[in-house]
Amino acid sequence: MHWLLLAGFWLQAALGIALRPLLRSRDGIVVLYGHKLNGNLLALQRYLLANPEAGLRPVFLSMDRDYLRELRAQGIDACWASGPACVGLLARAQALVSDHGLHALGPWRGLYQKLGLRFFDVWHGFGFKGFDADDYRTLHGYDEAWVASETQREQYIRMAGFDPAIVRPTGYGRTDALVKRSLDADAVKRSLGLDPSTCGKLVLFAPTWQQDDPTRSMFPFGMSAAAFLDALEGFAQSMDATVLLRAHLNTAMEGGGEHARVVQVPFARFPDTESILFACDALVCDWSSIAFDYLVLDRPTFFLDVPAPFAKGHSLGPECRFGPIVRSMDALLEGLRNALADPQGYWSAHGQAHLSTKEYVWGSYADGNATQRYVERLLSFLND
Structure with a gap:
Protein backbone atom coordinates (compact mmCIF):
# COMPACT_ATOMS: atom_id res chain seq x y z
CA MET A 1 0.00 0.00 0.00
CA GLY A 173 9.59 27.68 14.95
CA ARG A 174 8.36 24.89 17.20
CA THR A 175 10.32 26.33 20.14
CA ASP A 176 8.74 29.80 19.89
CA ALA A 177 5.83 28.90 22.17
CA LEU A 178 8.28 27.36 24.67
CA VAL A 179 10.49 30.45 24.72
CA LYS A 180 7.53 32.80 25.06
CA ARG A 181 5.81 30.54 27.65
CA SER A 182 2.61 31.12 25.68
CA LEU A 183 0.97 27.73 26.30
CA ASP A 184 -1.47 26.81 29.09
CA ALA A 185 0.04 23.97 31.12
CA ASP A 186 -3.25 23.04 32.80
CA ALA A 187 -5.03 22.89 29.45
CA VAL A 188 -2.29 20.62 28.12
CA LYS A 189 -2.65 18.32 31.12
CA ARG A 190 -6.39 18.08 30.59
CA SER A 191 -5.83 17.25 26.91
CA LEU A 192 -3.66 14.34 28.06
CA GLY A 193 -6.46 13.04 30.29
CA LEU A 194 -4.86 14.32 33.50
CA ASP A 195 -6.44 16.32 36.32
CA PRO A 196 -4.18 19.34 36.98
CA SER A 197 -5.27 19.39 40.62
CA THR A 198 -4.20 15.81 41.33
CA CYS A 199 -1.50 14.77 38.85
CA GLY A 200 1.28 16.61 40.67
CA LYS A 201 4.53 17.41 38.93
CA LEU A 202 5.14 15.77 35.55
CA VAL A 203 8.27 13.89 34.50
CA LEU A 204 8.61 13.00 30.82
CA PHE A 205 10.48 9.84 29.80
CA ALA A 206 11.24 10.16 26.06
CA PRO A 207 13.92 7.80 24.70
CA THR A 208 15.06 7.81 21.10
CA TRP A 209 14.44 4.89 18.76
CA GLN A 210 16.64 2.01 17.61
CA GLN A 211 18.28 4.08 14.86
CA ASP A 212 21.19 1.93 13.65
CA ASP A 213 21.10 -0.61 16.50
CA PRO A 214 18.35 -3.22 15.88
CA THR A 215 18.91 -4.86 19.27
CA ARG A 216 18.30 -1.69 21.24
CA SER A 217 15.57 -1.53 23.89
CA MET A 218 13.83 1.70 24.82
CA PHE A 219 14.30 0.76 28.48
CA PRO A 220 17.79 1.26 30.01
CA PHE A 221 20.15 -0.60 32.31
CA GLY A 222 19.15 -4.03 30.98
CA MET A 223 15.77 -3.76 32.71
CA SER A 224 12.58 -5.28 31.40
CA ALA A 225 9.65 -3.03 30.54
CA ALA A 226 7.75 -4.26 33.59
CA ALA A 227 10.63 -3.68 36.02
CA PHE A 228 11.41 -0.23 34.67
CA LEU A 229 7.80 0.94 34.69
CA ASP A 230 7.21 -0.54 38.15
CA ALA A 231 10.15 1.49 39.44
CA LEU A 232 8.77 4.67 37.86
CA GLU A 233 5.36 3.93 39.37
CA GLY A 234 6.86 3.59 42.83
CA PHE A 235 8.76 6.86 42.40
CA ALA A 236 5.65 8.70 41.17
CA GLN A 237 3.53 7.39 44.04
CA SER A 238 6.12 8.44 46.61
CA MET A 239 6.47 11.95 45.13
CA ASP A 240 2.76 12.45 44.32
CA ALA A 241 3.90 12.99 40.73
CA THR A 242 3.05 11.58 37.30
CA VAL A 243 5.44 10.11 34.72
CA LEU A 244 4.58 10.54 31.04
CA LEU A 245 5.95 7.83 28.78
CA ARG A 246 6.49 8.93 25.18
CA ALA A 247 7.98 6.33 22.88
CA HIS A 248 9.53 7.57 19.63
CA LEU A 249 7.13 7.46 16.68
CA ASN A 250 9.34 4.75 15.10
CA THR A 251 9.21 2.59 18.25
CA ALA A 252 6.55 0.02 19.04
CA MET A 253 5.68 0.46 22.70
CA GLU A 254 6.74 -2.49 24.82
CA GLY A 255 4.27 -3.79 27.40
CA GLY A 256 4.61 -3.44 31.13
CA GLY A 257 1.23 -3.77 32.79
CA GLU A 258 -1.12 -1.14 34.14
CA HIS A 259 0.16 1.76 36.20
CA ALA A 260 -1.85 4.53 37.79
CA ARG A 261 0.92 7.13 37.70
CA VAL A 262 2.76 6.17 34.50
CA VAL A 263 0.76 7.47 31.56
CA GLN A 264 1.51 6.74 27.91
CA VAL A 265 1.32 9.73 25.56
CA PRO A 266 2.02 8.15 22.14
CA PHE A 267 2.83 10.29 19.14
CA ALA A 268 -0.13 8.93 17.16
CA ARG A 269 -2.59 10.36 19.70
CA PHE A 270 -0.63 13.41 20.83
CA PRO A 271 1.51 14.68 17.94
CA ASP A 272 2.16 18.13 19.45
CA THR A 273 5.35 17.34 21.35
CA GLU A 274 6.04 20.95 22.32
CA SER A 275 2.86 21.26 24.36
CA ILE A 276 3.83 18.13 26.30
CA LEU A 277 7.31 19.52 26.94
CA PHE A 278 5.81 22.75 28.22
CA ALA A 279 3.68 20.92 30.79
CA CYS A 280 6.55 18.83 32.20
CA ASP A 281 8.74 19.72 35.16
CA ALA A 282 11.64 17.40 34.24
CA LEU A 283 12.82 15.31 31.30
CA VAL A 284 14.52 11.91 31.16
CA CYS A 285 16.02 10.92 27.81
CA ASP A 286 19.04 9.19 26.31
CA TRP A 287 20.23 10.48 22.93
CA SER A 288 17.01 12.07 21.70
CA SER A 289 16.97 15.48 20.02
CA ILE A 290 13.99 16.28 22.23
CA ALA A 291 16.51 17.34 24.87
CA PHE A 292 17.46 20.42 22.85
CA ASP A 293 13.89 21.61 22.44
CA TYR A 294 13.42 21.14 26.19
CA LEU A 295 16.66 23.04 26.78
CA VAL A 296 14.98 26.38 26.02
CA LEU A 297 12.60 25.87 28.97
CA ASP A 298 15.48 25.83 31.49
CA ARG A 299 14.22 22.81 33.44
CA PRO A 300 15.99 19.74 34.90
CA THR A 301 17.05 17.17 32.32
CA PHE A 302 18.53 13.73 33.00
CA PHE A 303 20.46 11.64 30.48
CA LEU A 304 20.64 7.85 30.64
CA ASP A 305 24.12 6.36 30.44
CA VAL A 306 23.41 4.02 27.53
CA PRO A 307 25.30 3.57 24.23
CA ALA A 308 24.40 5.93 21.40
CA PRO A 309 22.71 4.06 18.50
CA PHE A 310 24.33 6.10 15.72
CA ALA A 311 26.43 4.44 13.02
CA LYS A 312 27.83 7.78 11.80
CA GLY A 313 28.92 9.15 15.15
CA HIS A 314 27.62 12.43 16.52
CA SER A 315 26.66 15.85 15.26
CA LEU A 316 26.26 17.29 18.75
CA GLY A 317 28.66 15.27 20.87
CA PRO A 318 28.37 13.70 24.32
CA GLU A 319 29.69 16.94 25.82
CA CYS A 320 26.29 18.46 24.95
CA ARG A 321 24.52 16.25 27.48
CA PHE A 322 23.95 19.21 29.72
CA GLY A 323 22.34 17.52 32.73
CA PRO A 324 23.23 14.62 35.05
CA ILE A 325 24.26 11.40 33.31
CA VAL A 326 22.75 8.58 35.35
CA ARG A 327 24.18 5.08 35.36
CA SER A 328 21.53 3.12 37.26
CA MET A 329 17.85 3.17 38.09
CA ASP A 330 18.57 4.08 41.69
CA ALA A 331 20.67 7.05 40.57
CA LEU A 332 17.95 8.21 38.22
CA LEU A 333 15.21 8.11 40.82
CA GLU A 334 17.37 9.78 43.46
CA GLY A 335 18.29 12.55 41.02
CA LEU A 336 14.66 13.12 40.08
CA ARG A 337 13.60 13.28 43.73
CA ASN A 338 16.27 15.83 44.51
CA ALA A 339 15.53 17.96 41.44
CA LEU A 340 11.80 18.10 42.11
CA ALA A 341 12.23 18.76 45.82
CA ASP A 342 15.21 21.15 45.54
CA PRO A 343 15.42 22.80 42.09
CA GLN A 344 18.05 25.23 43.31
CA GLY A 345 20.35 22.38 44.14
CA TYR A 346 20.02 21.07 40.59
CA TRP A 347 20.91 24.45 39.11
CA SER A 348 23.84 24.95 41.44
CA ALA A 349 25.32 21.69 40.14
CA HIS A 350 24.35 21.86 36.45
CA GLY A 351 23.41 25.45 35.65
CA GLN A 352 26.68 26.37 33.95
CA ALA A 353 26.66 23.32 31.65
CA HIS A 354 23.03 24.04 30.82
CA LEU A 355 23.68 27.67 29.87
CA SER A 356 26.84 27.00 27.87
CA THR A 357 25.14 24.20 25.89
CA LYS A 358 22.14 26.42 25.23
CA GLU A 359 24.39 29.12 23.83
CA TYR A 360 26.27 26.62 21.65
CA VAL A 361 23.18 24.88 20.29
CA TRP A 362 20.87 27.87 19.81
CA GLY A 363 22.97 31.02 20.02
CA SER A 364 20.68 34.03 19.62
CA TYR A 365 17.99 32.13 17.69
CA ALA A 366 15.98 30.77 20.64
Whole structure:
Protein backbone atom coordinates (compact mmCIF):
# COMPACT_ATOMS: atom_id res chain seq x y z
CA MET A 1 0.00 0.00 0.00
CA HIS A 2 2.84 2.39 0.80
CA TRP A 3 4.36 1.83 -2.64
CA LEU A 4 0.98 2.39 -4.28
CA LEU A 5 0.58 5.66 -2.42
CA LEU A 6 4.06 6.74 -3.50
CA ALA A 7 3.22 5.86 -7.10
CA GLY A 8 0.02 7.89 -6.85
CA PHE A 9 1.93 10.88 -5.45
CA TRP A 10 4.53 10.58 -8.23
CA LEU A 11 1.76 10.61 -10.86
CA GLN A 12 -0.04 13.63 -9.36
CA ALA A 13 3.27 15.51 -9.24
CA ALA A 14 3.90 14.73 -12.91
CA LEU A 15 0.45 15.98 -13.89
CA GLY A 16 0.98 19.10 -11.80
CA ILE A 17 4.01 19.98 -13.91
CA ALA A 18 1.95 19.65 -17.08
CA LEU A 19 -0.73 21.99 -15.76
CA ARG A 20 1.50 24.49 -13.97
CA PRO A 21 2.04 26.78 -17.00
CA LEU A 22 -1.76 27.12 -17.24
CA LEU A 23 -2.71 27.30 -13.54
CA ARG A 24 0.30 28.89 -11.87
CA SER A 25 -0.97 31.62 -9.57
CA ARG A 26 0.30 34.27 -7.20
CA ASP A 27 -2.32 33.78 -4.51
CA GLY A 28 0.22 32.83 -1.86
CA ILE A 29 -0.35 29.07 -1.52
CA VAL A 30 2.36 27.53 0.68
CA VAL A 31 2.39 23.72 0.71
CA LEU A 32 3.49 22.16 4.00
CA TYR A 33 4.76 18.62 3.44
CA GLY A 34 5.62 16.12 6.18
CA HIS A 35 4.50 12.98 7.97
CA LYS A 36 2.33 14.96 10.39
CA LEU A 37 1.31 18.56 10.86
CA ASN A 38 3.46 19.12 13.92
CA GLY A 39 6.74 20.71 14.97
CA ASN A 40 8.07 23.44 12.72
CA LEU A 41 5.37 22.94 10.10
CA LEU A 42 2.62 23.36 12.68
CA ALA A 43 4.26 26.51 14.02
CA LEU A 44 4.39 27.98 10.50
CA GLN A 45 0.79 26.99 9.75
CA ARG A 46 -0.49 28.60 12.96
CA TYR A 47 1.54 31.77 12.38
CA LEU A 48 0.20 32.22 8.85
CA LEU A 49 -3.39 31.73 9.98
CA ALA A 50 -2.89 34.24 12.79
CA ASN A 51 -1.24 36.76 10.45
CA PRO A 52 -3.33 36.90 7.25
CA GLU A 53 -1.70 40.18 6.30
CA ALA A 54 1.30 38.12 5.15
CA GLY A 55 -0.87 37.04 2.21
CA LEU A 56 0.13 33.37 2.48
CA ARG A 57 -2.25 30.39 2.64
CA PRO A 58 -0.87 27.19 4.23
CA VAL A 59 -2.08 23.83 2.91
CA PHE A 60 -0.85 20.60 4.49
CA LEU A 61 0.02 17.80 2.05
CA SER A 62 0.24 14.15 3.12
CA MET A 63 -0.09 10.63 1.74
CA ASP A 64 -2.00 9.50 4.87
CA ARG A 65 -5.66 9.76 3.91
CA ASP A 66 -7.03 8.81 7.34
CA TYR A 67 -4.90 11.47 8.98
CA LEU A 68 -6.13 14.06 6.48
CA ARG A 69 -9.71 13.25 7.45
CA GLU A 70 -8.78 14.02 11.06
CA LEU A 71 -7.25 17.35 10.05
CA ARG A 72 -10.21 18.33 7.91
CA ALA A 73 -12.58 17.51 10.78
CA GLN A 74 -10.63 20.16 12.73
CA GLY A 75 -11.11 22.68 9.91
CA ILE A 76 -7.50 22.45 8.69
CA ASP A 77 -6.81 22.98 4.99
CA ALA A 78 -5.21 19.71 3.85
CA CYS A 79 -4.72 17.76 0.62
CA TRP A 80 -4.12 14.08 -0.20
CA ALA A 81 -0.80 13.72 -2.02
CA SER A 82 -1.93 10.60 -3.91
CA GLY A 83 -5.27 12.05 -5.06
CA PRO A 84 -6.27 14.26 -8.00
CA ALA A 85 -6.60 17.44 -5.90
CA CYS A 86 -2.83 17.33 -5.47
CA VAL A 87 -2.43 18.16 -9.16
CA GLY A 88 -4.12 21.53 -8.86
CA LEU A 89 -2.38 22.30 -5.57
CA LEU A 90 1.12 21.75 -6.97
CA ALA A 91 0.22 23.53 -10.21
CA ARG A 92 -0.86 26.66 -8.32
CA ALA A 93 1.45 26.75 -5.27
CA GLN A 94 4.19 29.33 -4.88
CA ALA A 95 6.26 27.60 -2.19
CA LEU A 96 6.70 24.22 -0.56
CA VAL A 97 8.11 23.79 2.95
CA SER A 98 9.11 20.27 4.04
CA ASP A 99 10.49 18.83 7.25
CA HIS A 100 11.54 15.35 6.08
CA GLY A 101 12.40 15.44 2.38
CA LEU A 102 10.10 15.11 -0.63
CA HIS A 103 9.69 11.35 -1.23
CA ALA A 104 7.91 10.78 -4.58
CA LEU A 105 7.94 14.49 -5.38
CA GLY A 106 11.76 14.52 -5.29
CA PRO A 107 12.39 13.55 -8.93
CA TRP A 108 10.24 16.47 -10.10
CA ARG A 109 11.74 19.17 -7.87
CA GLY A 110 14.05 20.64 -10.52
CA LEU A 111 11.26 21.00 -13.07
CA TYR A 112 8.97 22.60 -10.52
CA GLN A 113 11.68 25.09 -9.63
CA LYS A 114 12.07 26.03 -13.28
CA LEU A 115 8.33 26.68 -13.29
CA GLY A 116 8.53 28.98 -10.26
CA LEU A 117 7.85 26.77 -7.23
CA ARG A 118 10.26 27.55 -4.38
CA PHE A 119 11.45 24.82 -1.98
CA PHE A 120 12.39 25.32 1.67
CA ASP A 121 13.25 22.84 4.40
CA VAL A 122 12.90 22.92 8.18
CA TRP A 123 14.49 19.60 9.16
CA HIS A 124 12.56 17.87 11.93
CA GLY A 125 15.36 17.56 14.46
CA PHE A 126 18.72 18.96 15.53
CA GLY A 127 20.35 16.53 17.90
CA PHE A 128 23.07 14.04 18.66
CA LYS A 129 22.76 11.85 15.57
CA GLY A 130 25.66 12.08 13.12
CA PHE A 131 24.99 12.51 9.42
CA ASP A 132 26.72 13.01 6.08
CA ALA A 133 25.89 14.36 2.63
CA ASP A 134 23.93 11.23 1.70
CA ASP A 135 21.41 11.86 4.48
CA TYR A 136 20.52 15.23 3.00
CA ARG A 137 21.04 14.60 -0.71
CA THR A 138 17.47 15.60 -1.64
CA LEU A 139 17.86 18.96 0.13
CA HIS A 140 20.96 20.18 -1.67
CA GLY A 141 18.87 21.51 -4.53
CA TYR A 142 16.39 23.39 -2.35
CA ASP A 143 16.18 27.16 -2.52
CA GLU A 144 16.95 27.36 1.21
CA ALA A 145 17.40 25.14 4.25
CA TRP A 146 16.33 26.80 7.51
CA VAL A 147 18.37 25.62 10.48
CA ALA A 148 18.37 26.09 14.23
CA SER A 149 21.49 28.20 14.64
CA GLU A 150 24.92 29.13 13.35
CA THR A 151 26.18 25.87 14.89
CA GLN A 152 23.81 23.78 12.79
CA ARG A 153 24.60 25.86 9.71
CA GLU A 154 28.29 25.06 10.14
CA GLN A 155 27.45 21.36 10.45
CA TYR A 156 25.35 21.37 7.30
CA ILE A 157 28.23 22.91 5.37
CA ARG A 158 31.08 20.87 6.90
CA MET A 159 29.43 17.49 7.49
CA ALA A 160 26.82 17.35 4.73
CA GLY A 161 28.40 19.38 1.93
CA PHE A 162 25.74 22.09 1.62
CA ASP A 163 26.27 25.20 -0.46
CA PRO A 164 26.69 27.91 2.24
CA ALA A 165 24.44 30.25 0.25
CA ILE A 166 21.30 28.18 0.86
CA VAL A 167 21.71 27.45 4.59
CA ARG A 168 19.96 30.09 6.68
CA PRO A 169 19.95 30.12 10.50
CA THR A 170 16.46 31.01 11.66
CA GLY A 171 15.85 29.10 14.87
CA TYR A 172 13.16 26.44 15.07
CA GLY A 173 9.59 27.68 14.95
CA ARG A 174 8.36 24.89 17.20
CA THR A 175 10.32 26.33 20.14
CA ASP A 176 8.74 29.80 19.89
CA ALA A 177 5.83 28.90 22.17
CA LEU A 178 8.28 27.36 24.67
CA VAL A 179 10.49 30.45 24.72
CA LYS A 180 7.53 32.80 25.06
CA ARG A 181 5.81 30.54 27.65
CA SER A 182 2.61 31.12 25.68
CA LEU A 183 0.97 27.73 26.30
CA ASP A 184 -1.47 26.81 29.09
CA ALA A 185 0.04 23.97 31.12
CA ASP A 186 -3.25 23.04 32.80
CA ALA A 187 -5.03 22.89 29.45
CA VAL A 188 -2.29 20.62 28.12
CA LYS A 189 -2.65 18.32 31.12
CA ARG A 190 -6.39 18.08 30.59
CA SER A 191 -5.83 17.25 26.91
CA LEU A 192 -3.66 14.34 28.06
CA GLY A 193 -6.46 13.04 30.29
CA LEU A 194 -4.86 14.32 33.50
CA ASP A 195 -6.44 16.32 36.32
CA PRO A 196 -4.18 19.34 36.98
CA SER A 197 -5.27 19.39 40.62
CA THR A 198 -4.20 15.81 41.33
CA CYS A 199 -1.50 14.77 38.85
CA GLY A 200 1.28 16.61 40.67
CA LYS A 201 4.53 17.41 38.93
CA LEU A 202 5.14 15.77 35.55
CA VAL A 203 8.27 13.89 34.50
CA LEU A 204 8.61 13.00 30.82
CA PHE A 205 10.48 9.84 29.80
CA ALA A 206 11.24 10.16 26.06
CA PRO A 207 13.92 7.80 24.70
CA THR A 208 15.06 7.81 21.10
CA TRP A 209 14.44 4.89 18.76
CA GLN A 210 16.64 2.01 17.61
CA GLN A 211 18.28 4.08 14.86
CA ASP A 212 21.19 1.93 13.65
CA ASP A 213 21.10 -0.61 16.50
CA PRO A 214 18.35 -3.22 15.88
CA THR A 215 18.91 -4.86 19.27
CA ARG A 216 18.30 -1.69 21.24
CA SER A 217 15.57 -1.53 23.89
CA MET A 218 13.83 1.70 24.82
CA PHE A 219 14.30 0.76 28.48
CA PRO A 220 17.79 1.26 30.01
CA PHE A 221 20.15 -0.60 32.31
CA GLY A 222 19.15 -4.03 30.98
CA MET A 223 15.77 -3.76 32.71
CA SER A 224 12.58 -5.28 31.40
CA ALA A 225 9.65 -3.03 30.54
CA ALA A 226 7.75 -4.26 33.59
CA ALA A 227 10.63 -3.68 36.02
CA PHE A 228 11.41 -0.23 34.67
CA LEU A 229 7.80 0.94 34.69
CA ASP A 230 7.21 -0.54 38.15
CA ALA A 231 10.15 1.49 39.44
CA LEU A 232 8.77 4.67 37.86
CA GLU A 233 5.36 3.93 39.37
CA GLY A 234 6.86 3.59 42.83
CA PHE A 235 8.76 6.86 42.40
CA ALA A 236 5.65 8.70 41.17
CA GLN A 237 3.53 7.39 44.04
CA SER A 238 6.12 8.44 46.61
CA MET A 239 6.47 11.95 45.13
CA ASP A 240 2.76 12.45 44.32
CA ALA A 241 3.90 12.99 40.73
CA THR A 242 3.05 11.58 37.30
CA VAL A 243 5.44 10.11 34.72
CA LEU A 244 4.58 10.54 31.04
CA LEU A 245 5.95 7.83 28.78
CA ARG A 246 6.49 8.93 25.18
CA ALA A 247 7.98 6.33 22.88
CA HIS A 248 9.53 7.57 19.63
CA LEU A 249 7.13 7.46 16.68
CA ASN A 250 9.34 4.75 15.10
CA THR A 251 9.21 2.59 18.25
CA ALA A 252 6.55 0.02 19.04
CA MET A 253 5.68 0.46 22.70
CA GLU A 254 6.74 -2.49 24.82
CA GLY A 255 4.27 -3.79 27.40
CA GLY A 256 4.61 -3.44 31.13
CA GLY A 257 1.23 -3.77 32.79
CA GLU A 258 -1.12 -1.14 34.14
CA HIS A 259 0.16 1.76 36.20
CA ALA A 260 -1.85 4.53 37.79
CA ARG A 261 0.92 7.13 37.70
CA VAL A 262 2.76 6.17 34.50
CA VAL A 263 0.76 7.47 31.56
CA GLN A 264 1.51 6.74 27.91
CA VAL A 265 1.32 9.73 25.56
CA PRO A 266 2.02 8.15 22.14
CA PHE A 267 2.83 10.29 19.14
CA ALA A 268 -0.13 8.93 17.16
CA ARG A 269 -2.59 10.36 19.70
CA PHE A 270 -0.63 13.41 20.83
CA PRO A 271 1.51 14.68 17.94
CA ASP A 272 2.16 18.13 19.45
CA THR A 273 5.35 17.34 21.35
CA GLU A 274 6.04 20.95 22.32
CA SER A 275 2.86 21.26 24.36
CA ILE A 276 3.83 18.13 26.30
CA LEU A 277 7.31 19.52 26.94
CA PHE A 278 5.81 22.75 28.22
CA ALA A 279 3.68 20.92 30.79
CA CYS A 280 6.55 18.83 32.20
CA ASP A 281 8.74 19.72 35.16
CA ALA A 282 11.64 17.40 34.24
CA LEU A 283 12.82 15.31 31.30
CA VAL A 284 14.52 11.91 31.16
CA CYS A 285 16.02 10.92 27.81
CA ASP A 286 19.04 9.19 26.31
CA TRP A 287 20.23 10.48 22.93
CA SER A 288 17.01 12.07 21.70
CA SER A 289 16.97 15.48 20.02
CA ILE A 290 13.99 16.28 22.23
CA ALA A 291 16.51 17.34 24.87
CA PHE A 292 17.46 20.42 22.85
CA ASP A 293 13.89 21.61 22.44
CA TYR A 294 13.42 21.14 26.19
CA LEU A 295 16.66 23.04 26.78
CA VAL A 296 14.98 26.38 26.02
CA LEU A 297 12.60 25.87 28.97
CA ASP A 298 15.48 25.83 31.49
CA ARG A 299 14.22 22.81 33.44
CA PRO A 300 15.99 19.74 34.90
CA THR A 301 17.05 17.17 32.32
CA PHE A 302 18.53 13.73 33.00
CA PHE A 303 20.46 11.64 30.48
CA LEU A 304 20.64 7.85 30.64
CA ASP A 305 24.12 6.36 30.44
CA VAL A 306 23.41 4.02 27.53
CA PRO A 307 25.30 3.57 24.23
CA ALA A 308 24.40 5.93 21.40
CA PRO A 309 22.71 4.06 18.50
CA PHE A 310 24.33 6.10 15.72
CA ALA A 311 26.43 4.44 13.02
CA LYS A 312 27.83 7.78 11.80
CA GLY A 313 28.92 9.15 15.15
CA HIS A 314 27.62 12.43 16.52
CA SER A 315 26.66 15.85 15.26
CA LEU A 316 26.26 17.29 18.75
CA GLY A 317 28.66 15.27 20.87
CA PRO A 318 28.37 13.70 24.32
CA GLU A 319 29.69 16.94 25.82
CA CYS A 320 26.29 18.46 24.95
CA ARG A 321 24.52 16.25 27.48
CA PHE A 322 23.95 19.21 29.72
CA GLY A 323 22.34 17.52 32.73
CA PRO A 324 23.23 14.62 35.05
CA ILE A 325 24.26 11.40 33.31
CA VAL A 326 22.75 8.58 35.35
CA ARG A 327 24.18 5.08 35.36
CA SER A 328 21.53 3.12 37.26
CA MET A 329 17.85 3.17 38.09
CA ASP A 330 18.57 4.08 41.69
CA ALA A 331 20.67 7.05 40.57
CA LEU A 332 17.95 8.21 38.22
CA LEU A 333 15.21 8.11 40.82
CA GLU A 334 17.37 9.78 43.46
CA GLY A 335 18.29 12.55 41.02
CA LEU A 336 14.66 13.12 40.08
CA ARG A 337 13.60 13.28 43.73
CA ASN A 338 16.27 15.83 44.51
CA ALA A 339 15.53 17.96 41.44
CA LEU A 340 11.80 18.10 42.11
CA ALA A 341 12.23 18.76 45.82
CA ASP A 342 15.21 21.15 45.54
CA PRO A 343 15.42 22.80 42.09
CA GLN A 344 18.05 25.23 43.31
CA GLY A 345 20.35 22.38 44.14
CA TYR A 346 20.02 21.07 40.59
CA TRP A 347 20.91 24.45 39.11
CA SER A 348 23.84 24.95 41.44
CA ALA A 349 25.32 21.69 40.14
CA HIS A 350 24.35 21.86 36.45
CA GLY A 351 23.41 25.45 35.65
CA GLN A 352 26.68 26.37 33.95
CA ALA A 353 26.66 23.32 31.65
CA HIS A 354 23.03 24.04 30.82
CA LEU A 355 23.68 27.67 29.87
CA SER A 356 26.84 27.00 27.87
CA THR A 357 25.14 24.20 25.89
CA LYS A 358 22.14 26.42 25.23
CA GLU A 359 24.39 29.12 23.83
CA TYR A 360 26.27 26.62 21.65
CA VAL A 361 23.18 24.88 20.29
CA TRP A 362 20.87 27.87 19.81
CA GLY A 363 22.97 31.02 20.02
CA SER A 364 20.68 34.03 19.62
CA TYR A 365 17.99 32.13 17.69
CA ALA A 366 15.98 30.77 20.64
CA ASP A 367 14.26 34.13 21.00
CA GLY A 368 10.67 33.23 20.17
CA ASN A 369 10.81 34.76 16.68
CA ALA A 370 11.88 31.83 14.51
CA THR A 371 8.51 31.44 12.79
CA GLN A 372 8.48 35.11 11.91
CA ARG A 373 11.87 34.60 10.27
CA TYR A 374 10.43 31.68 8.26
CA VAL A 375 7.78 34.01 6.87
CA GLU A 376 10.31 36.74 6.13
CA ARG A 377 12.39 34.26 4.15
CA LEU A 378 9.32 33.08 2.23
CA LEU A 379 8.28 36.61 1.35
CA SER A 380 11.79 37.59 0.26
CA PHE A 381 11.55 34.91 -2.45
CA LEU A 382 7.91 35.24 -3.39
CA ASN A 383 8.02 39.03 -3.66
CA ASP A 384 10.89 38.67 -6.12
